[in-house]
């Protein structure tokens with residue numbers, strides 16, 4: 001007999017793990033199918049920041065604030081198990097023009113519920129004594145925090161398993177089962193699984209999973225590298241990044257963009273980012289990009305010049321052309337749900353997304369309006385012909 005569940009979750013990254021936990025907590029029978037290992041996709045390739053600071057006013061910021069409340073509220077007791085640290089974020093600028101832009105951004109953000117203090121160059125060094133004296137101004141965001149993303153993913157799955165969820169690794173979803181229009185489960189490399197709902201949480205591969213159900217999702221990989229230094233005594237207290245990072249995040253250019261992003265981890269290593277480029281799933285290590293990241297970091301913290309880099313890693317952010325995630329039911333394939341396309345913010349947005357999708361799945365009113373994130377907002381003529 002093939003297994004039966006209320007919900008099959010495709011992918012055991014941060015989004016799949018969070019969806020599994022919230023659905024299991026709501027009493028649903030959950031079956032997670034992962035073709036690799038837990039957190040073997042993008043969720044093991046990021047920095048784990050839970051940021052509100054890098055978001056313009058709008059639906060993504062609303063989701064970030066909501067998700068932050070979930071982390072700090074009902075999930076607070078688990079925080080130590082995934083190294084939750086409410087460290088705050090510091091955005092810095094080196095020019096007068098940059099200072100003006102940052103002042104405009106903070107004004108808009110403040111009106112949307114972000115707590116932010118504008119700082120002059122002297123105040124900056126009260127927050128981070130090792131910052132370059134060339135920096136002119138900045139802003140401190142008290143609500144920014146950090147987790148260890150692999151631990152968070154693994155712990156959420158452990159909590160889901162405690163609630164009887166099944167987590168099946170080394171098993172690929174190879175098809176989506178349908179009876180008429182209705183999605184009724186998945187075909188996997190280990191056989192079929194029947195389910196009333198399928199949640200596509202396949203990160204940058206979510207477009208391929210959607211295609212198995214005959215619908216299109218324009219999610220593409222956006223590559224990023226991170227440098228990891230040797231462990232240091234704690235010298236950098238906050239997440240620190242340059243103001244131009246916000247523009248890079250929002251850019252739709254395929255070409256390389258870099259901007260300095262620096263922070264310490266609980267183990268003492270310093271993580272240095274960030275880069276963004278759309279080069280498909282190319283895993284070739286790019287020494288010029290790594291050199292650029294190192295040079296950028298020195299513009300914030302000149303003292304890093306004497307620190308050794310231990311290793312680097314890379315990953316693929318699940319990028320959507322309008323920079324919003326895809327969350328909710330897909331009317332083109334009834335029974336199919338999506339929790340993907342969170343680009344460079346999927347760790348921070350994971351638990352809020354999962355709570356909302358579980359509310360929608362169980363027919364409850366959702367705490368936030370999911371309309372801006374609806375999966376069929378990109379519907380192509382191909383989709384329209386198919387559903388006609």
Ligand SMILES: Cc1cc2nc3c(=O)[nH]c(=O)nc-3n(C[C@H](O)[C@H](O)[C@H](O)COP(=O)(O)OP(=O)(O)OC[C@H]3O[C@@H](n4cnc5c(N)ncnc54)[C@H](O)[C@@H]3O)c2cc1C
Nearest residue numbers: 011013015035041042043046049173203224345346347348
């Ligand atoms: C350099 C870098 C820095 C980042 N920094 C941050 C940060 O500081 N804060 C933040 O919030 N976000 C950050 N991100 C983004 C964040 O990592 C992602 O948004 C998040 O990990 C996406 O999680 P996911 O679960 O959607 O995808 P993934 O973690 O990729 O999980 C998807 C899973 O689906 C599986 N899968 C795919 N196809 C199938 C199939 N057919 N059958 C079964 N399984 C399948 C994959 O193997 C994978 O494990 C960063 C990303 C990068 C690359």
